[in-house]
Amino acid sequence: MATESSVTEVAPEIFLIDCYFAGLPGQCGVFLIRGETVALVDTGPSVNAQDVVAGLNHLGLAASDISHILLTHFHLDHAGAASFLLDHNPEATVLVDAGSIGFLVDPERLVRSAHKSLGEVAPHYGTMLPIPGERIVALKDGFELELGGGKSLTALHTPGHSRGHFAFYEPGSGVLLCGDALGHFIQEASYIFPATPAPEFDLDASLASAARLAALRPEILLFPHFGFSRDAQAVIRHFTEQVKRFVDMAAHLEEVERNPQHLSELLFRDLPSLGEDEAKLQGGILTVNAAGILHYLRQSAREGL
Numbered sequence: 001m002a003t004e005s006s007v008t009e010v011a012p013e014i015f016l017i018d019c020y021f022a023g024l025p026g027q028c029g030v031f032l033i034r035g036e037t038v039a040l041v042d043t044g045p046s047v048n049a050q051d052v053v054a055g056l057n058h059l060g061l062a063a064s065d066i067s068h069i070l071l072t073h074f075h076l077d078h079a080g081a082a083s084f085l086l087d088h089n090p091e092a093t094v095l096v097d098a099g100s101i102g103f104l105v106d107p108e109r110l111v112r113s114a115h116k117s118l119g120e121v122a123p124h125y126g127t128m129l130p131i132p133g134e135r136i137v138a139l140k141d142g143f144e145l146e147l148g149g150g151k152s153l154t155a156l157h158t159p160g161h162s163r164g165h166f167a168f169y170e171p172g173s174g175v176l177l178c179g180d181a182l183g184h185f186i187q188e189a190s191y192i193f194p195a196t197p198a199p200e201f202d203l204d205a206s207l208a209s210a211a212r213l214a215a216l217r218p219e220i221l222l223f224p225h226f227g228f229s230r231d232a233q234a235v236i237r238h239f240t241e242q243v244k245r246f247v248d249m250a251a252h253l254e255e256v257e258r259n260p261q262h263l264s265e266l267l268f269r270d271l272p273s274l275g276e277d278e279a280k281l282q283g284g285i286l287t288v289n290a291a292g293i294l295h296y297l298r299q300s301a302r303e304g305l
Contacts, residue, residue: 006051007058010228011173011220013151017055018226019044021077022124022281026187026226028077031177032059033170036148037067041168041177042224043081046126052081053088063088068145070153072179073165074100075197076114076125078224083129094131095145097157097164098138104131117198117291121284139166153177158213160206161195167213174219176232181209182239184285187227189272192235194243195225197288198295203247210240250293263290 006018006025013034021028021044030052031041038061044052053063063085069092071079082094082104096104103110107128115122141157153168158181168177183194194206214236221229221236229235250263257263264287274282 007055008228010222011170011175013149014170014173014175014222015055015059016222016228017052019048020051021045021048022121022277024277024281027278027281029224029226030055031222031224032056032061033147033151033153034059034061034149035146035151038065039068039070039145039147039153040066040085041070041153042072042078042179043069043085045077045080045124046084046128047080047124048126049081049084052085065089066092068092068147069094070139070145070155070166070168071096071100072167072177072181072224073097073162074103074110075162075180076111076128078179079104080126080128083131086131086135093135093137095137095139095143095155097166098140099164101133101136101138104128104136105133106130118288119284121281121288124281156212158209159200160202160209161197162200163202163205165209167209169216169218174217175222176213176216176218176220177222178213179224181206181213182221182223182236183242184225185221185223185227185229185235186272187223187229190229190231190235190238191272192239192242193267193271193286193289194239194246195289196243196246196292196296198292199299201292201296203243203296206243207240210236210243246289247293247296250290251297258294260287260291260294263294 008016015032019028033039143155145153156167158167161180180195
């Protein structure tokens with residue numbers, strides 16, 4: 001059941017709902033924007049759909065009140081619960097980049113591939129059920145969604161974490177919902193670690209997207225992993241430094257050390273102090289990130305970059 005601590009109003013009528021990813025608070029969330037119509041940005045994983053519904057209920061809403069589900073990207077921890085929420089709402093539409101629509105319509109291959117690459121943390125990501133194509137709208141860069149009540153969202157193509165990644169900007173409040181474009185945020189320490197999964201992580205694209213988001217001069221950054229910051233420019237600079245440093249760290253490893261386990265151990269040492277359960281979860285996620293960085297370096301070497 002949702003509590004005061006699991007639903008946070010980060011700006012007027014913009015709420016962070018904790019999904020309790022892996023049974024832990026503060027690991028993964030979704031964002032609800034309430035105008036005259038209601039939009040949900042990301043859905044969390046399928047295994048946490050009921051936590052999202054509980055958050056909606058805490059706000060006096062039900063899944064049937066959602067008009068639009070906007071997905072920053074197709075990964076299971078961001079889009080996995082979409083089909084489950086749609087089951088309770090025959091009218092809502094899903095908005096996602098055009099290249100990801102196929103994954104949502106027929107997610108079997110995506111789920112199989114994700115579970116193979118996610119390793120020991122895979123159970124926390126759940127699954128994804130098919131979404132009818134007629135309920136999906138293809139996002140384009142600059143697309144504007146009017147919600148009424150002074151609320152709107154502008155879609156911003158921000159590749160780097162994935163090729164079809166979108167962030168969303170709410171200009172009335174200066175809120176930027178950045179998805180995974182700026183990595184994972186440990187709010188208590190104002191610490192960023194980049195999210196760099198294979199096969200689509202791209203350093204140059206990540207840096208270009210970060211620069212684009214910085215140019216908006218947002219007032220607040222919202223992170224699904226996890227929380228928010230009102231020091232947007234400093235956090236974006238921190239991300240830029242971190243993603244370059246992590247890739248450089250991997251690039252300077254000896255050949256025998258170039259494996260995800262070793263690199264993830266180095267990345268883990270960089271993290272602030274964590275509780276035992278969170279440390280175990282983040283260790284698994286960092287192994288996925290390390291594999292993505294090493295994949296990027298191999299790909300870059302093949303392409304002569």
